Amino acid sequence: MNAPIGTSRIIHLGPSDDSYWGEIERDEMERALALAHTHGWRVAVREVLAGRYAHLREMVEGDARVDWLLLLPPGPRRILEIGSGWGQTSVLLACDPRHHVLALEQVRARAEFIALRRDQDGIANLDVACGDFLRAPIDTEAFDLVTMIGVLEWLGLASNDPPEQVQARGLARAHAALRPGGWLCIGIENRWGINNLLGARDHTGLRFTGVMPRPVADAYVRLRRPMYRVERAPAGYRTLTHSGAQLDRLLRAQGFREVQLWVSHPHYAQPRCLVPADNRALAQFFAHYRPRSIKDAVLSALMRGLGQIGLAAQLAPHFIVLAQR
Ligand SMILES: C[S@@+](CC[C@H](N)C(=O)[O-])C[C@H]1O[C@@H](n2cnc3c(N)ncnc32)[C@H](O)[C@@H]1O
Structure with missing residues (x-):
């Protein structure tokens, strides 16, 4: 990396623009930032992620977001989180003081929000980069762990090249960033998830x-x-998801030697059960399984039914994929 780690609040990595992506509108994100500055990031989350955005609170503050870490060998790690969003994955990864985390996020306001969280909570082992x-x-071979949680499917929006090529380039770059033996963790929806088939x-x-x-898509x-979470309509269908078998092929094509596919329930962003x-x-x-809510009861009943007819792995809604370089 060109910029030295830790000398500025946000590291700027490579060319950037002012494009926006977010679960909330840009002006609401700016309000969240202003509130985080004046009243702290937790107040900002409480104020801005209320009402119609209340479902996002779990993503921003959920404590189970990195439970997949238990599947990997323990030890100190240099970690790159690609597409850090509101920062919860990076913050949880940095809870272990032996880890050093670099959160890389392309949207300026989101990177600023993560940096505020980091500064207000005094997290010394978390660097935040915008790019x-x-x-x-x-740097190549610089990380023991690279994460793309809810990111691979969005990568196609960052370029005008065919989205298959963009995703392959993203996986190749993740592979190059890992030291030999290091792990990539991907959280993603299953293209053929029963939820997608049901609409x-x-x-x-x-x-x-x-x-x-x-x-056709x-x-x-x-x-x-459609302008879903973006400010400019994408040119065609660029947000590709895949089956488990396709994910395995894509990763092996970029040189990953071991690929583990896990069903993450209830969501890849809430890997409470893997x-x-x-x-x-x-x-x-x-x-x-004992469901935790009505929605969970419906989903788990569907999965139970699919299990009985031998299709649970093919039609599960969410995956966590662990791939070793
Ligand atoms: C669905 S959000 C996931 C956020 C976070 N990983 C999480 O699980 O909470 C996808 C994030 O990836 C970021 N992103 C997408 N493409 C990116 C790219 N090419 N470089 C950096 N960040 C990117 C988006 O701005 C967004 O914040």
């Missing part, structure tokens, strides 16, 4: 685009021009 991972100067909104904000043949998105993506293991797990 596009596809273009940022990242959940895809990353376009539209229903069924994930499960359409790609050219592309034509449909060009026609509808079960190997294997029908027998999933059927056993959901036969005994």
Whole structure:
């Protein structure tokens, strides 16, 4: 990396622009930042993520967000979190004082928010960088762990090249950033998740685009021009998700030698239960699972049914993927 770590509040890595991506509108994010400055980041979250955004609180403050860490060998780690969002994954990873975390986020306001969290909570082992991972100067073989939680599927928006190529480039860069033996952790929806097949909104904000043949999805998105979490309509269908088998192929094509696929329940961003993506293991797990809410009861009943017909691994909604360089 060009910029020395720790000498500025935010490290600027590579070319940047003022494009915005967010679960909330840009002006609301600016209000969150202003409140975080004056009243602290927790007050900002409480004020801004209320009402129609209340469901985002778990993502920003949830304590189980990095439970997948227990699947990896323990030890001190240099960690790169790509696309850190509101920063919760980076903050939790930095709870272990033996870790050193670099949070890289392309949206300036989000990077600033993470830096405020870091400064207000006195987290010494967390650096925050603003930049596009596809273009940022990242040292090779510099990290023991790289994470892309809810990021691979959005990478296609960062370039005009075909989204398959952009994702492959992102995975190649993650591979290069890892030391040999280091791990990449991906959190992502399953393209063929039962929720998608039943009409959940895809990353376009539209229903069924994930499960359409790609050219059909592309034509449909060009026609509808949805602006979901962005300020400019994407040129076609660029937010690709994949099946577990496809993820395995994509990672191996970039040189990852071991790929582990886990079903993350209830969501990849809430990995409270991680079960190997294997029908027998999933059927056993959901036969005994006790749901935590009505929504969870519906989802786990679906998974139990899928387990009984041998399709739980293929149609599970969310994956955590661990890939070793
Ligand atoms: C769905 S959010 C996930 C945030 C966070 N990883 C989490 O799990 O809470 C995706 C994040 O990735 C960021 N992102 C997408 N493409 C990026 C890129 N090329 N470089 C850096 N960040 C990127 C977005 O700005 C956004 O904050």
